[in-house]
Amino acid sequence: MADIAFPEDLIALETTAWEEIQAGRLTVETATAVQTRLTEFAAEAGVDRYTAEMGLKRAVRHPEPAEG
Template sequence: MADIDFPEDLIKLERTAWAEIQAGSLTVPTALAVHEGIGAFVRQAKEAGTVVDRYAVEMGLKKRVRHAEPEAA
């Protein structure tokens, strides 16, 4: 799968959700915001003529946030 260029606002939403998950306090509004953000991203990509799979987008976003490589010093 090719790397997906996620918008920063979607990455921020997923980071918030991941922090809440780790703290055991994920809220419905946070989960819904991520869900809706992914949906909007997929719709925008399709409107731009790019074929994207929602599942691949969601998994790619989770991988980007949850398994990020450490930044070089």
């Protein structure tokens, strides 16, 4: 799967959702905000929404360690 450059606002939304999931308190509002923005982003970027969603989850939940 190709690396996708996600905008900071989408990363922030998914990060909030992931934190809520881990705390057992994901709200419909948060989930809807992520899906709405993700769908917009996928259309703008010309990528499949499913591919974008999997890449976003990977980027937030399993970030690559920084090289250095």
